[in-house]
Each structure stands twice: as C-alpha cells, then as structure tokens.
Amino acid sequence: MILEMKVPSPGESIKEVEIATWLVKDGDYVEKDQAIAEVDSDKATLELPAEMSGVITLKAEEGDTVAVGAVVCLIDTDAAKPAGSTAPAAEAPKAEAPKAEVKAEAPKAAPAQAPAATSYAAGTPSPAARKILDEKNIAPATVSGTGKGGRITKDDAVNAVPSMGTPTGGSRGTERTKLSMLRRKVAERLVSAKNET
Structure with a gap:
C-alpha cells in the first residue's frame, strides 16, 4: 500500500510551509514516527514525522514552498525492512580498532621532537x-x-x-541566501513597525 504523506496544518492562520531540510534520502526505509523532515512556517520550525513504516519517495525538494495539505512524499508500507541495516553497526567497532593502535604509537614520536627546541x-x-x-x-x-x-x-x-598580511579595508566576502519563512515574516513585521513609528 502506498501512503501519501500530506503537510499537516501547524496553525489555523498558516496556509503554506517551506521544506527546510529532509532528514532522510529518497529510497530510505523509515520507521513510524521517525522525523523525516523539518518544515518552516511563519511562526515556527516543526519536524514532520512518518505516519507509517516503509520505503520513502520524496515529492518535494529542500527550499520548496508547499501548501498545507499538499503531498510531500509517498511511503510504500509493503516494502520489507532491509536486512543489512544491523550489519554495518556490528562492523564499526572492528574498523575503529586499527585507528586506536595508530593513536597509541603517535605519542612515542613526540618526545623525540622536544630536544630540538633551543630553550x-x-x-x-x-x-x-x-x-x-x-x-x-x-x-x-x-x-x-x-x-x-x-x-x-x-x-x-x-x-x-601587526602583520600587513591581512587587509583591514576592502570588501568582505558576502553571501546571499534565501531567508526562511519565519525570518521573512519577522523582517516584514520589523519594517512595518519602523514605518508606523
């Protein structure tokens, strides 16, 4: 069975939300109530939990503005949970063991460098x-x-x-990024408050 995940209403006056980040990838297996995305509204950032367990198919990209009630992803509830999901966890301690040996050898080399200093x-x-x-x-x-x-x-x-290597004047590196819905609403209210004052 394919379940359509729709955007729940975060509040009565909110008509649309923005997908801030997906916490899962397309094709991942998700558990019921697992947080799958963070959504921004005019008033808050909320987590979107999975309604059922299954394989997820994303229908919206990060940064997309979607209407409340719109379908953002599909969950295939008939898909079986991957069998290899526990194997990587068991192999992780084995992979870390050689790193621990390398770290143990590193301090031995440090005392040899100490006499090189003049004082x-x-x-x-x-x-x-x-x-x-x-x-x-x-x-x-x-x-x-x-x-x-x-x-x-x-x-x-x-x-x-002071070293002249770092310039004090000139233009600094600037970066333009899209504001979240919450920040846009705050900026809008600040401008209106300033204009009314």
Missing part, C-alpha cells in the same frame, strides 16, 4: 609582553624574542608591528 622560553612572552601583544592582537609566534633564551620581552612587544 623552553623561546617564543614565550613575559606577562607584561603578553598583555601588550593581546592589546595589539599580535600572535606571540610572529614576534622574535631578544630576551634570555629567546623569551619575548616587553620591549619586543612594544616594538612589534
């Missing part, structure tokens, strides 16, 4: 120097220390100049 103080700012560097938004790694053992002194911090 424990190299590149470390004094408390006064750290405060000055923080105020200037300069990373201690970019300042060469002239103090004992390569320590960054207060004078080094005072004389440090």
Whole structure:
C-alpha cells in the first residue's frame, strides 16, 4: 500500500510551509514516527514525522514552498525492512580498532621532537609582553624574542608591528541566501513597525 504523506496544518492562520531540510534520502526505509523532515512556517520550525513504516519517495525538494495539505512524499508500507541495516553497526567497532593502535604509537614520536627546541622560553612572552601583544592582537609566534633564551620581552612587544598580511579595508566576502519563512515574516513585521513609528 502506498501512503501519501500530506503537510499537516501547524496553525489555523498558516496556509503554506517551506521544506527546510529532509532528514532522510529518497529510497530510505523509515520507521513510524521517525522525523523525516523539518518544515518552516511563519511562526515556527516543526519536524514532520512518518505516519507509517516503509520505503520513502520524496515529492518535494529542500527550499520548496508547499501548501498545507499538499503531498510531500509517498511511503510504500509493503516494502520489507532491509536486512543489512544491523550489519554495518556490528562492523564499526572492528574498523575503529586499527585507528586506536595508530593513536597509541603517535605519542612515542613526540618526545623525540622536544630536544630540538633551543630553550623552553623561546617564543614565550613575559606577562607584561603578553598583555601588550593581546592589546595589539599580535600572535606571540610572529614576534622574535631578544630576551634570555629567546623569551619575548616587553620591549619586543612594544616594538612589534601587526602583520600587513591581512587587509583591514576592502570588501568582505558576502553571501546571499534565501531567508526562511519565519525570518521573512519577522523582517516584514520589523519594517512595518519602523514605518508606523
């Protein structure tokens, strides 16, 4: 039997909703009451639960605006649950075991690198120097220390100049995305309130 899943009414004044995200893919097996999609209305974001168990066929795309009562997906309730659904879970711990061995070997290599440093103080700012560097938004790694053992002194911090590598002016990267129904309604109300004031 093919069940048609329709958009339920989230409220009496709401006539349409927008499919925000599908939580399942086309052809997936879904359980009864499993959340299959998130829908946006003028007032809230709601989860759409599956009415029956079966294989789902999506009839709307993410971002589509659909009327309340419209069919958004079909669920084939006669389809059998896939037998291999429990097998991947059993194999997962075996796959993780080799990774754990690699992680155990990694700390052994770290002590060999430690003697290469000239001094424990190299590149470390004094408390006064750290405060000055923080105020200037300069990373201690970019300042060469002239103090004992390569320590960054207060004078080094005072004389440090921020890197010119990152431009402060110019246009920033901008991105335009479609507003959700809730955000559109809020923006509409804010503009009307501003105009009425």
